Amino acid sequence: MNDIIFYAIVIAVKILVVLGVTLGLGAYLTWYERKFAGHLQVRRGPTVVGPFGLLQPLADGIKLMTKAPILPRGIDTTLYYLAIMMALIPAVMLFAVVPFGPSFKFMGHEIKPIVADLNIAILYVFAMGSMAAYGTLFAGWASNSKYAFIGSLRKAALIVSYEVVLGFAALSVILLAGSMNVFDIVNAQIRSGIWYIVYQPVSFILFLFCMLAESGRVPFDIQEAEAELVTGYNVEYGGMKFGIFPLAEWYLNTLGLCVIASVLYLGGWSGPHIFGSFSGYIWLLAKSFGLLFFVIWVHWTLPRYQAKDVVEFAWKYLLPISIVNLVFTAFLVYFKV
Amino acid sequence: MIKTKKLKRSDKLGLLEAFLFLDFVKGLSITMRNLLRKPITTQYPKEKITPPKRFRGKHGHFVYDGEEPPSLKAIQGFMSFEKAKSRCVACYMCQTACPMPTLFRIEAVQMPDGTKKVVRFDMNLLNCLFCGLCVDACPVECLTMSDIHEMSVYRRSDAVLNMDEMEYIGATNAKAVRDLPDRIWRDDKERETLWGKIKWNF
Numbered sequence: 001m002n003d004i005i006f007y008a009i010v011i012a013v014k015i016l017v018v019l020g021v022t023l024g025l026g027a028y029l030t031w032y033e034r035k036f037a038g039h040l041q042v043r044r045g046p047t048v049v050g051p052f053g054l055l056q057p058l059a060d061g062i063k064l065m066t067k068a069p070i071l072p073r074g075i076d077t078t079l080y081y082l083a084i085m086m087a088l089i090p091a092v093m094l095f096a097v098v099p100f101g102p103s104f105k106f107m108g109h110e111i112k113p114i115v116a117d118l119n120i121a122i123l124y125v126f127a128m129g130s131m132a133a134y135g136t137l138f139a140g141w142a143s144n145s146k147y148a149f150i151g152s153l154r155k156a157a158l159i160v161s162y163e164v165v166l167g168f169a170a171l172s173v174i175l176l177a178g179s180m181n182v183f184d185i186v187n188a189q190i191r192s193g194i195w196y197i198v199y200q201p202v203s204f205i206l207f208l209f210c211m212l213a214e215s216g217r218v219p220f221d222i223q224e225a226e227a228e229l230v231t232g233y234n235v236e237y238g239g240m241k242f243g244i245f246p247l248a249e250w251y252l253n254t255l256g257l258c259v260i261a262s263v264l265y266l267g268g269w270s271g272p273h274i275f276g277s278f279s280g281y282i283w284l285l286a287k288s289f290g291l292l293f294f295v296i297w298v299h300w301t302l303p304r305y306q307a308k309d310v311v312e313f314a315w316k317y318l319l320p321i322s323i324v325n326l327v328f329t330a331f332l333v334y335f336k337v
Numbered sequence: 338m339i340k341t342k343k344l345k346r347s348d349k350l351g352l353l354e355a356f357l358f359l360d361f362v363k364g365l366s367i368t369m370r371n372l373l374r375k376p377i378t379t380q381y382p383k384e385k386i387t388p389p390k391r392f393r394g395k396h397g398h399f400v401y402d403g404e405e406p407p408s409l410k411a412i413q414g415f416m417s418f419e420k421a422k423s424r425c426v427a428c429y430m431c432q433t434a435c436p437m438p439t440l441f442r443i444e445a446v447q448m449p450d451g452t453k454k455v456v457r458f459d460m461n462l463l464n465c466l467f468c469g470l471c472v473d474a475c476p477v478e479c480l481t482m483s484d485i486h487e488m489s490v491y492r493r494s495d496a497v498l499n500m501d502e503m504e505y506i507g508a509t510n511a512k513a514v515r516d517l518p519d520r521i522w523r524d525d526k527e528r529e530t531l532w533g534k535i536k537w538n539f
């Protein structure tokens with residue numbers, strides 16, 4: 001009985017910590033990105049609110065919340081509001097299977113710093129990624145605006161191109177590790193002493209492509225293409241209703257996928273024990289933020305593809321490459337080379 | 338001389354380029370180099386750059402102070418000028434040259450001794466496009482432009498420039514700008530800190 005209460009409390013604490021950390025981090029990633037983007041373009045980024053503009057997310061939040069709520073005419077109200085939830089909830093739910101470090105002992109129990117230690121964690125990540133796409137689709141459909149609609153149609157084209165490749169890319173790692181559980185995957189890498197990026201460089205690059213596509217980052221941000229679609233699928237949303245979309249897609253989703261990518265390919269929390277008992281957490285954080293750095297760096301460098309090019313590229317090149325890679329890996333694993 | 342680098346590129350990517358994402362890497366390296374550079378932002382309300390000498394800002398009137406050009410000396414007997422007041426002769430040349438003539442409101446009266454006195458010279462700057470044609474047209478070097486460029490106002494009526502203000506600008510900002518050496522930037526040192534060194538070819 002005591003055990004049940006203990007685990008209930010642990011789970012509640014985990015959920016609160018994950019929610020607080022991810023939402024807070026998501027807000028601060030806006031600051032990080034703006035600062036970084038500014039310096040990439042020889043600007044300064046936010047400097048006015050607080051030291052180094054550190055209170056900018058707070059100011060943004062206040063600004064977004066105090067905006068006049070405007071509902072465009074002819075919208076599908078249910079879907080209009082549902083779209084916000086469909087965008088935010090999968091992005092937050094993704095963090096249920098995102099580990100934050102190695103397991104540790106606390107009061108005689110082994111505690112894993114992850115909300116739900118599923119044995120199908122990677123499958124769950126894909127599922128949440130696909131769910132998040134509905135937010136975009138609904139937003140475009142419900143807004144009764146051609147820009148938003150074109151944006152969401154483009155997202156639909158994007159989904160059909162990256163989803164399959166994403167699955168095949170991650171599958172080769174799962175084959176190597178023999179499990180879909182994030183802890184097993186990391187432990188397999190720690191045991192063999194080699195990160196899977198060494199075995200699977202092709203799959204890593206494919207995964208990066210799909211990650212950029214899934215989180216709507218350049219060069220695959222065709223659904224929000226500012227230059228031609230105003231801001232795409234979320235153009236008819238205002239105030240905090242609008243703020244949710246970039247928060248969910250650009251920040252939470254990207255962050256979650258970056259952690260997953262570093263778990264899959266970069267050995268998760270493996271690394272030399274130079275920070276004492278915290279080194280696992282610090283390594284995972286460093287790897288994820290390194291990937292995030294790369295994603296934002298790419299975002300502020302490259303131009304974007306056209307929708308038809310993405311589909312063509314994904315189905316003609318990426319998919320065959322990923323299948324060949326997968327079959328090759330399967331052979332290697334089967335014959336235990 | 339600006340050096341232009343000519344690059345030859347084929348339409349298709351080479352095999353090596355395609356596999357190693359060389360064009361991606363090139364783009365990324367450019368942004369990374371920018372990241373390491375010092376930002377060139379001027380943080381506007383806190384720091385302001387000095388406009389160049391030839392900057393066309395708010396208009397001013399040069400005043401009657403003994404530095405007049407010969408064209409004015411010839412007719413100053415017919416004008417009733419006061420010291421440190423506008424040296425405008427109300428010839429309407431500026432209005433004629435202006436692409437938007439209605440923005441001027443110039444009035445002059447005849448004094449009891451037969452001389453001419455300008456009593457009103459208003460310019461509605463909301464209609465002005467700061468082309469500087471009026472300055473070129475002025476035969477007595479009265480109308481001029483200063484380096485003042487912060488001209489936002491709360492009411493439309495405040496955007497109308499009257500003679501008193503123009504005299505003040507003429508005696509202060511415009512005079513300071515006029516006496517500078519003819520360079521594109523007023524202060525080469527300051528410009529260099531912002532935009533790097535310019536080589537003058539004379």
Ligand code: SF4
Nearest residue numbers: 435465466468469471
């Ligand atoms: S600057 Fe050009 S538009 Fe303005 S008053 Fe002079 S001539 Fe007219």
Ligand code: SF4
Nearest residue numbers: 425426428429431475
């Ligand atoms: S051209 Fe010069 S002198 Fe003539 S009215 Fe205009 S400002 Fe006065």
